[in-house]
Amino acid sequence: MITPRYHREIPQRYRLEAGKCTGCGKVHFPPRRVCKECFGREFETVTMPTMGKVLTYTVIDIPPAEFDNLKPYVVAIVELENGVRLTCMVAEAPPDKVEIGTKVEMIYRRLQTGREWEVLQYGYKARVI
Ligand SMILES: [Zn+2]
Structure with missing residues (x-):
C-alpha cells in the first residue's frame, strides 16, 4: 500500500x-x-553501511497477493554495521539459507508493481553474502 x-x-x-x-x-x-x-x-x-547481519527473521508462506510469486520468502530484521536496525525482505534466498547471524548486504531492488498507478516501487532488500 x-x-x-x-x-x-x-x-x-x-x-x-x-x-x-x-x-x-x-x-x-x-x-x-x-x-x-x-x-x-x-x-x-x-x-x-550496506553490510549487516540478520538479527531475527520469519518465513512468509502466505503473502499478500502482490508478493505471491515470491513465496515462500524471508522477512528479516537486519542490524547494519552502525547498529541501525531495519526490516526488509531477503532477496534471492530460499528460507533455509537464512539464519540468525547470517551476513547480508543491502541491495536496491524492485519491491512491487503498484496496480493502481502502474508504478514500480523500488527499495532496499537484503541479500545473503
Ligand atoms: Zn539527539
Whole structure:
C-alpha cells in the first residue's frame, strides 16, 4: 500500500540515508524531525553501511497477493554495521539459507508493481553474502 509516509521516505528508501543527531550522535532511520534521545532538531544526513547481519527473521508462506510469486520468502530484521536496525525482505534466498547471524548486504531492488498507478516501487532488500 502506498501511503503519504511512504512517499516522504522515498529518498531514504532509495539511498539508505539516515539522520544523525548533531546533539547526541544518535542515528535515526528513517530520519526523524526530533531526536528521540535528546529531543534535538538538528540532523546531518549520513549514508548507512550496506553490510549487516540478520538479527531475527520469519518465513512468509502466505503473502499478500502482490508478493505471491515470491513465496515462500524471508522477512528479516537486519542490524547494519552502525547498529541501525531495519526490516526488509531477503532477496534471492530460499528460507533455509537464512539464519540468525547470517551476513547480508543491502541491495536496491524492485519491491512491487503498484496496480493502481502502474508504478514500480523500488527499495532496499537484503541479500545473503
Ligand atoms: Zn539527539
